[in-house]
Amino acid sequence: MPGRFGLAVGGGIRDPQRWKDTVDPATGEPLATVASATPEEVDAAVVTARAAAPQWAERSPGERGAVLRRLGALVRRDADVLARLETRDTGKPLAQGRADIAAAARYFEFYGSVVEGFLGDSIPLGPGSLAVVERVPHGVTGHVVPWNYPAQITARSVGAALAVGNAAVVKPADEAPLVALAYARLAREAGIPDGVLNVLPGGAEAGSALVAHRDVDHVSFTGSVATGRVVAAACADRGRPALLELGGKSAHLVLEGADLGRAVPVIARALLLHAGQTCTAGTRVVVHESLHADLVAALAPFFTAATVGPGLGDPTVGPVVSAMQAERVRGFIDRAEREGAVVAAQTPMTDTGGGYFVPPVLFDQVAQTAELFLQEVFGPVLAVTSVSSDTEAIDAAHNSDYGLTAAVWCTDVDRALRTARSLDVGQSYVNGYAPGGGVELPFGGTRDSGYGREKGVEALREYSRTRTLFIDIASH
Template identity: 40%
Template sequence: MTVAHLQIPQGNLFVAGRWVPAMSGAGREILNPATGGVLTTVADAGPADVDRAVQAARTAFDSGVWPGLSPRARGRILLRVADLLRHEAEEFAELESTDVGKPITFTRNIDVPTAIETFEYYGSLAAGIEGAVRATAFPAMAYTRREPIGVVAAITPFNFPLILSCTKIAAALAAGNTVVHKPAEETPLTALRLAELLQDAGVPDGVFNVVTGGASAGEALVRDARVDKVAFTGSTSTGKRVVAQAGETLKKVTVELGGKGANLIFADADPAAAVHTAMSGFVFNTGQFCMAGTRLLVERPVYADVVDALAQACSQVRVGDPRAPETVVGPMAGPRHLAKVQSFLDTAEDDGIRVIRGAAPSTSDGFFVAPAVLVGAGQESRYVQEEIFGPVLTVQPFDTEQEAVRLANGTSYGLAAGLQTRDVSKAHRVAAALQAGIVWVNGWAMLDVAMPFGGCKQSGYGRENGPEGLDEYLRTKSVVVAL
């Protein structure tokens, strides 16, 4: 399938079960990151379009058309979504690869299967939504109910459009909520296609709505008093604004924000496996991964050997056309993301940092940047402290376990961390000391829909995936009946 043959969504918003143009008639061009050319044009929603979508979701919720279904009935529909996704897997893989610039091998083997598993997981988990009978000190029948919250605003970023959309949508719908989804303005195409699948699976009109647009649409959605919960994934700076705006109406909020993941290599680790993990931890998804391992801390006895091995491995990473099966690193998702990464690389050598660059991209078109390893950046430097969000790795030495933990915890972020060691006791001890929502031992990015993830410190709060992810979309009501 070539780009020309893809069924690329274009032109309209999905509101109340219908495709409608933006009320202003405005459109937004979607670029192909691999070429810089225009893929398609989608509607550019404004506040009036958000108002229309929120009203559709509010009406659907208040009518009971979705929350009034039994959890099992909702679950069956979500399982049907998973079946439809599986049937259209290659189309979604091609669409995600083209829209985001992800290597096709990854979208086929990671993004689309994860989306399918997410709907299967929450479709199955829905049947278990139930309260509990509680004993009281007075004569009464007392019990709890777990109820949907209401209208959910699901706002997702450009780096994992399909996975992060499904993570929010599947859990929200399983709990009985209705949804207004605003995908990232750069990468909305799989969200639009997903709207068709949900409708085909039997999700009633108004239960799921998609508005494509920029900051004004997002702000209107977050501020709307008819929205009961905001689920946001994105940068820490934007997340802070979302929390402040949602606080005006005391909405429930979950925010999964930036990261600066520390990966600790101890001298007793398997050297080849540790270097492989370090490489995959920062080049995966072109480094556009909030849980990327972009800070490598290496015990001093093996520090020089690890740096040499990284230089060799970096030179072998294939950068280029995301549709080529051998490609490991595709383009950045857009020009502004490329410019941000390049700004760090342009100043590194002037700041006295050794820059190890990977192989050049196989094409001069598109928004490509070669992987880079920065050696000699200080703990307080911006290279270590700020999220670059590209395939850039800093490497620092440490002498003791205590120093390693101090350096690892020495940023404002706390999303993901990892360590490489053969010592089981050390693994548990260090994992407990690391300030992160998820810690991987002898690997990186081992993610499963059954395992929750989320941040601490300025990486946000709330959890996605697992039963904890479902809990974020439910509220508990106590009922006490006097006897």
């Protein structure tokens, strides 16, 4: 692995004004020296993207799509290297890193294909006129990418933005920028013109410069609620649209008569995925009282049998991303015990050296007023709460400021579907759960989970705007 990673701008690599060392979460030791962009460097990247955008937009959807599909093929070609970069950068187990890279390739392939069928519309107004509605790119899109799923989130937002003809400036988190920088190199090999994809790692200063830039026409942001509100305000100040994917406190509603043999493994895997650092982790289980004891007993072995260790060793659970994040999660665990939650199971902790490891914890009897029930932890902590009816389960699910995803478990499908449709969330599953869902499924939330939709064909609408052409037809 090269020791230094510069700024990927205009098809080349530029040395920055300043460097920053990233840290391997599995060891706490330096991993790489990476550029940390200044506002001036962000401005230069936006100017570069602005110059490249018109020519890229003029290409046909078929031409842009072919290039994106080539990029997807190159990601698959380099999948092993990219997966290891993702694992070293974020700490996640290698199997999860490989799955993320496979999903990333699929995003580029999907958007490279579906854009060819992304059609406009016509409006019937009678024989004297013709109205046509076409979809056109915004121009320059800014993408602020978090540290938990950089490989996937970069691919899903950039893939859609480039497919409809935008030029992109990407600001990956300075904790985990390596795969996004690798995409910039592969994009040039795939034939994406210089300046169409620019990647500048950096911290809050770079992010603020990007989202407030006068020549950025659309911003996508994935991160915290507090920062998302700042991003929304910055975009509103200059009258530009924003897509916000913020936090989540997703609930599993295990109704009376649910099949625990089907539900429990899915609930456990979703929570343990990437040490719970997933906005759709499914961190609350709201279970009918008749199934409460059996559910906790069935969940416990997934926690006691889990392994914790460096991601390259492919354990069940790797480290969290930083020392600060580890302390944050431990604080939630300590406060939950003080508030009366009961530890039903916990993963044994072995000597893992100097990394940022937090053993997973299963909490039972979590009150609906407790911090653990209400707030996003972003760590491997699951809260179980019992209720006595479907109505109470729905009310409990809504007892949160978030509205990202949820799952309903019940063998009575009519009852499950009624419940799922009553939930104020962006994605609602029945007898299954996939954190974030597939490439084809629109993804986003309600309330404090943000607005706008990534993924699926819906993302092509987000990264484009309508233009109406009206033609008056002269009579004979």
